[in-house]
Amino acid sequence: MANIxxxxxxxxxxxxxxxxPFLTAPQRRFLSVPLMASGWHLVVDGSGGSPGRAAAFAIGRTGVYALVFTDEVPDRGRLRRVRVHAEELFAAALADGSRLVPHTLEVVLLMPRAVPVQVHDPFLAADEAGFGALLFDGDRTVSRPRVRELALSVAARSERYELIAEDDAPRPEPDGTGELFGIGDLRDDERRRALGRPFP
Known part of the structure; x- marks a missing residue:
């Protein structure tokens, strides 16, 4: 039974x-990945994006990811502009004067087919199949309250970026399964049927 x-x-x-509406179907599929995960927030450029900025930011326990949709690796100048803009945006969002540790902010190229990435490359790359692992498999270096604070602050201070908050997502069912029948209900029903049959 599908999980409701x-x-x-x-x-x-x-x-x-x-x-x-400017997002293509593949772009929506990419952006749905963090939205489907608990504790993740998405900040989307509501103007449709520009070459020197990230189209969106995924913010979660493993860090901040500046998301760039592209078919091929952009030139270094564009990558540098995206990173500088992202760092400035998040530096302004940290009202307490603290800074993001550089390795917690990554530029990610979202591609139809991910290219191999070298250690010295100033970006990560992912296709649809590998994007979830890229986001979720890293070390959890950012606390859940900090994730929420970053997302809310960036959206509040930016005229371009709009927040899709995890706070607004549907909550799981009280038993945590989200299904119509729990395992116990199904076993009770099976037991009643077995007791109702004649012994051989």
């Missing part, structure tokens, strides 16, 4: 991204 909670979350993510 997951389906609700998927429909919610889809509805949020439909607010941005």
């Amino acid at each position: 909670g997951v389906e609700r979350r998927r429909r919610w993510a889809q509805a949020q991204l439909e607010r941005y």
Whole structure:
């Protein structure tokens, strides 16, 4: 049986991204990845993006990811502009004067087919199949409250970027399964049927 909670979350993510008609279907699929995960927030450029800026930021426990949609690796000048803009945006968002540790902010190229990345490259690359692992498999270096604070602050201080907050996502069912019947209900029903049959 399909998990109803997951389906609700998927429909919610889809509805949020439909607010941005300039996004293509593959771009919406990429951006739905962090929206489907607990504790992640997405900040989207509501103007449709520009070459020197990230199209969106995924913000979660493993860090901040400046997301760039592209078919090929951009030139170094453009990558540098994206990174500098991202660092400035998040530096302004940290009202307490603290700074993001550089390795917690990554520029990620979202591509139809990810290119191999070398250690010295100033970016990461992912296709649809590998994007989730890139986001979720790293060390959890940012606290959950800090993730939320960063997302809210960036959206509040920027005229271009709009927040899709995890706070607004559908919550799981009280038993945590999101399904119509729990395992216990199904076992009770099976037991009643077995007791109702005649012994051989």
